[in-house]
Amino acid sequence: MESQHIMRAFDRDLEGIQAMVMRMGGMVEAAILEAGQALEARDDELAEKVRMGDKAIDALEEKIGEEASRLIALRAPTAGDLRIVLSVMKIAASLERVGDYAKNMAKRANVLGQMTAIPGAGGSLRRMSKTVVQMLSDALDAYNTRDAALAEDVRNRDREVDQMYNALFREFLTHMMEDPRNITACMHLHFIAKNIERMGDHATTIAEQVIYLVTGVMPEENRPKAETVTAIGVGGK
Amino acid sequence: MDDMRLADSAVKAAETKIAARKVQVFYGDSHAIKDVDIDIADRTVTAFIGPSGCGKSTFLRCLNRMNDTIPACRVEGDILLDGEDIYDKRVDPVQLRARVGMVFQKPNPFPKSIYENVAYGPKIHGLARNKAELDEIVESSLRRAALWNEAKDRLSAPGTGLSGGQQQRLCIARAIATSPEVLLMDEPCSALDPIATAQVEELIDELRAQFSVVIVTHSMQQAARVSQRTAFFHLGNLVEYGETGQIFTNPRDPRTESYITGRIG
Numbered sequence: 164m165e166s167q168h169i170m171r172a173f174d175r176d177l178e179g180i181q182a183m184v185m186r187m188g189g190m191v192e193a194a195i196l197e198a199g200q201a202l203e204a205r206d207d208e209l210a211e212k213v214r215m216g217d218k219a220i221d222a223l224e225e226k227i228g229e230e231a232s233r234l235i236a237l238r239a240p241t242a243g244d245l246r247i248v249l250s251v252m253k254i255a256a257s258l259e260r261v262g263d264y265a266k267n268m269a270k271r272a273n274v275l276g277q278m279t280a281i282p283g284a285g286g287s288l289r290r291m292s293k294t295v296v297q298m299l300s301d302a303l304d305a306y307n308t309r310d311a312a313l314a315e316d317v318r319n320r321d322r323e324v325d326q327m328y329n330a331l332f333r334e335f336l337t338h339m340m341e342d343p344r345n346i347t348a349c350m351h352l353h354f355i356a357k358n359i360e361r362m363g364d365h366a367t368t369i370a371e372q373v374i375y376l377v378t379g380v381m382p383e384e385n386r387p388k389a390e391t392v393t394a395i396g397v398g399g400k
Numbered sequence: 401m402d403d404m405r406l407a408d409s410a411v412k413a414a415e416t417k418i419a420a421r422k423v424q425v426f427y428g429d430s431h432a433i434k435d436v437d438i439d440i441a442d443r444t445v446t447a448f449i450g451p452s453g454c455g456k457s458t459f460l461r462c463l464n465r466m467n468d469t470i471p472a473c474r475v476e477g478d479i480l481l482d483g484e485d486i487y488d489k490r491v492d493p494v495q496l497r498a499r500v501g502m503v504f505q506k507p508n509p510f511p512k513s514i515y516e517n518v519a520y521g522p523k524i525h526g527l528a529r530n531k532a533e534l535d536e537i538v539e540s541s542l543r544r545a546a547l548w549n550e551a552k553d554r555l556s557a558p559g560t561g562l563s564g565g566q567q568q569r570l571c572i573a574r575a576i577a578t579s580p581e582v583l584l585m586d587e588p589c590s591a592l593d594p595i596a597t598a599q600v601e602e603l604i605d606e607l608r609a610q611f612s613v614v615i616v617t618h619s620m621q622q623a624a625r626v627s628q629r630t631a632f633f634h635l636g637n638l639v640e641y642g643e644t645g646q647i648f649t650n651p652r653d654p655r656t657e658s659y660i661t662g663r664i665g
Contacts, residue, residue, distance in 0.1 A: 241660045242649060
């Protein structure tokens with residue numbers, strides 16, 4: 164909807180909540196990247212910064228929730244306007260979760276900093292988190308430009324993240340089987356990998372909200388999934 | 401998912417009460433309604449929305465031939481009530497209006513008692529054989545219009561002495577006293593306060609169990625609240641007609657979207 168409302172304050176309110184979501188998206192992307200960097204570089208100070216930064220993300224989500232309910236109560240949005248408000252609320256909720264995962268990643272980075280490093284793990288996780296950040300940033304761009312095709316592309320890319328997670332799962336399992344002294348570190352690394360994989364799912368959810376916003380219909384649940392480790396049994400088979 | 405949309409499935413099950421085909425209305429040279437095709441379901445509330453002058457009231461008035469009273473007005477096309485053409489020469493407009501009742505924007509009770517207001521229609525149509533039957537029609541109509549408790553002790557008081565909301569409910573009682581099959585309402589709440597509006601809306605929802613209600617409203621929230629089907633008119637065209645939930649969450653035509661979201665379009 165490019166045309167304006169007759170009541171311009173309505174446009175300002177809608178733009179307001181959307182701008183807040185975009186700001187939240189920027190903060191979450193930065194948090195993931197910094198958490199990844201802190202993990203790879205064993206940078207305690209950076210990890211601490213990410214942990215402290217999550218409060219601001221949570222506060223913004225709360226603010227978005229308040230503004231959105233106010234907008235529903237006062238302006239009774241319909242059609243495309245209603246979809247904007249609903250999608251903003253869902254996207255903010257997803258971003259808040261992703262922010263929590265980034266915070267958790269930073270916490271574990273602090274703990275891992277005290278242990279013997281598992282070779283290659285920090286780099287792999289950082290690459291994985293970069294992939295997820297790209298998905299998030301594309302999903303939010305798709306939101307801004309109302310680009311359902313780009314959103315669909317983001318949805319399909321979740322597969323790559325799943326595959327990265329599968330590979331890391333096996334890698335950590337191998338390290339643990341080789342030397343039980345790696346178990347503590349590998350457990351933390353595995354949780355980080357799983358959390359990044361969940362971030363990918365949230366990026367997908369955001370992409371689906373974009374498709375709903377643009378087309379008015381939620382996409383069918385037949386997107387490619389590649390997470391296979393939930394079926395792995397004893398001994399890594 | 402479809403199973404959860406009870407209102408929608410109830411609409412699908414309802415039969416067509418009024419079918420309009422290629423309806424054109426002219427006021428002299430001006431073409432007020434252009435090629436309107438619509439099926440209005442039985443036991444359903446259908447809302448007509450659209451900006452002023454879009455033709456929604458004109459079209460509503462075609463459904464019980466109220467436009468016959470305007471000399472320059474010409475109606476073309478077919479409007480079928482239960483499959484019968486209401487513009488057929490053999491149809492008596494007075495009889496038709498007993499089957500297709502109407503409530504107007506401003507409450508317009510007759511300058512008579514509350515009782516006489518409701519009894520008037522049944523009397524002229526000969527629906528009651530004696531006083532007892534007439535009393536019963538008056539009572540049941542007032543009950544269905546949710547006015548009985550307020551009016552039962554003052555049936556001989558003038559209808560014009562009631563409050564605005566009560567007067568409108570009296571007009572609804574008067575309209576349903578002849579047991580119509582369709583009730584047309586032309587902005588029935590625009591002169592009412594929010595409480596009276598809510599009472600009339602509750603009443604409309606109850607009336608839906610018995611007959612088809614068609615309501616013209618300028619309040620989109622009212623259309624959303626009371627109707628199961630919504631038709632959007634613009635410049636004499638029926639732009640979009642569909643299940644109310646769909647019209648208000650995901651309209652298909654950009655003109656509908658512009659109108660219901662309050663945009664310049």
